[in-house]
Amino acid sequence: MDTKLVKITGIALVIALIAVIVGFYTFNGLEADERDIPPGVKNVTRMQVTGILESNCQPSEITCEAAYPTGPEKIMVYSVDRNISEGELIQIANNLGIRGDVSKSPPGFIDIKEGYNSITSYKGRTMYLDETTLPGYSPEYIDSHLPSDEEARKIADEFLDSHNLRPDGAVFYDTTHDIGHFIDPQKDVKIKNSESINVWYRHWINGSLILTDRLAVEIDVHGQVRRMFMEWPHYEPYREFPIIGPEEAYGYLEDSPIVIPDGMKNPEKATVTKISLVYIDHTMTEDLDYLIPVYYFQGVVQGDGKEAAFYQCIPATPEFAAEIT
């Protein structure tokens, strides 16, 4: 063989070897900061947000000002039955005085409608809707005819109780207001012309909030119930699992993206202000077959010259979460 060719081949091999070694270390270097996060943690915290530039929702710094909650070493995981049968929906409709025919449409919707009132069920979410068209109101009229939050709560309570719709354990949680405006851009006019109050209920199991169960009743300007939304599956005890401690969960949080509903392009300093052990039965993108415990971290994050709320859930049973997500 030509000596020159052997030399060239040798040099090429050495260069290739160096490139491979450098590439190997470079690759590992990039990943060096990342902790070995159990798959179950990633699967639940891999929140899919659709915000441009919100993808990098990992703050540069995270601190904790919250006390770590004390909890059991083991906790019950529950199986979930979110099915609402046609019979159950008819019963709810009857309770509401809706006598229309049942219609089913793919992929799994059940509707009962009579006049402007309807009840709908899909994957365990039930909604009552009074679709009577409302006019716009003046701000003064709204202020004088919209019930107070306390009155709205009483109206919602009475609605649920009188129609036998209140699920077991439902406890008043909060109220929020949906507000609408009339806008005339040419005249630079913006006038409030609608407002309603959502009365929210939640429930707890073994002292832990079920974060993903929702019940809300919407009350309009005249104190009428416009809407009810309920997601309140049935649960059966499945098995007890040992759980990680909140300190360990916080460790995982430090390597997880956080969710900032109001959006923030460059989150910088995040401060955890509350940690609680709660249950969830779905992630951002899918329903789970089990009600699993998670550590729910809430706090404030600074960045872009503002401050916003954030939260994140870290599974308390990472291995089991990995199995089911």
Next chain:
Amino acid sequence: MKKRHYINRIFYFAFIISLLVNVSFALAETSGEEKFGEYDKSILFTEDGYYRFPPALPDEKQESLGKWELPRTELELSEEKPLSTKVSSGDIVLLNGWNYISFPKSLLPYNGWNQAAYVFADVDTGGRSIFTYDASTGMWDSVSYATVIEPLVGYAVYSVGTSTANTNYYPPGQQQNPSITLYPGWNLVGYFDPMGNDNDDFLHAAMAREELESLGSDWCYYIGWNAASQQYETSIINGADDVHSDFRLAYPKKGYWLYMIANRNLAFATDHDYTCSAEWVGDYPGVANDLQSSDDEASGFYYLLSGDNKWSGSFIHGDSAANEDHWKDSEYGGHDDDFIDDTHFAFFAGHGAPGLIAFSDGISSSYLTYDEALWGNTRVDWIALAACMVLNESNNNYALWEDSFKGLHSVVGWETIGTGHPDLGTIFANRLRQGNTIWDSWKYATDSIIPWDGYRVGILAVDIDGNTNTKECIDDHIYGHGTWFSPSGYDVQFDHEFHSCIP
């Protein structure tokens, strides 16, 4: 992670700079002269330089104006805006004096119900005849007792005091397609709902450009009559973009003078197929995270809605096949008139931010920004943007889209960041098909998929009459499934609402 952070920043600053450049250009453009020029004005005058009034009624005198003089109603906007035009069974009310009216649907022929003797039986004309105008001869024709009253014909009726015409329309499902021959010069025509469906029992206004779309450039202007003030309204001129804008509305039950420059046939269908489209992006290069659910969101909406018997799908594009060009108006170099603006309901799933939605060709991202969008000037009526913060309330960011409304009824989207969820489009389309309003459907769909608190959605919809006590497009249903209102694309006013998704 820090590397991504810096790239993210660079990307953000580049975006801000591009936004500033766009805004600067927009400001520079608006600071120029008004477009209303000699060409548009010349249409309003005869060759002799006198205002081109529609033909005077027999024995009535036309207002006299000097050379190159315009009536006041042509200098500032003057038009009658009927508040509600949604129920076909509504009476046709005539006010004291002359009225130019039309019949929005065919009348039943039984018992002479479609003849003038019955229809105008309760109208005291003060001894005057009821007239139609024969455009082929340029002569007025008196309506006889036996004259069959038809849609698309304009009638000039004098009423002593307020009176009501008798109308027994064919019921839904039995209407016939009307047509009328038009001649060069003045034609007195009746309004006909270009988008209504035979099975609806509702009447709708429509933009003049939509009403007269089939006439192309052969129509010049279109003038209504304000019976309350006994004056012509401000004319609508083909292609104008000021007070004469053809984005202004024409209304059911009114008669209009239409000036033509060619023979044409004006015809309408009483039944329509409505179309939807969807684009989604899941694969974003660089700093933006990929969205696993965009495909399912858009597909769920598209295939479920296009499966409705009134609706069909025009196209669904994903990833690199989706393109901001499909959402951008031709005025800004785009082709939305061949894509989303050529359909009635368009859905987008992907990344967004206040005033923009993001696309990707797999290598780099591109954006459709609010100042490149003019929606509804071809066809699109409703848009759903399943993208973050497109209707963000802080700093009134949602209002960025206001100037994009050129016939569009409403936009729904996320006020906060959103979540990608495979069921979103399916639930939304199902609610629409079940007869819920677009806003209620969006609220239900987003409530259903949101697992945690802090999320909000919004709607920006046209308020047609400027009356704060009435709402219009915010209560729209999709075609074939309930009421809806047609908005003007000129001097638009809005209603907006925000909803906290249920945690």
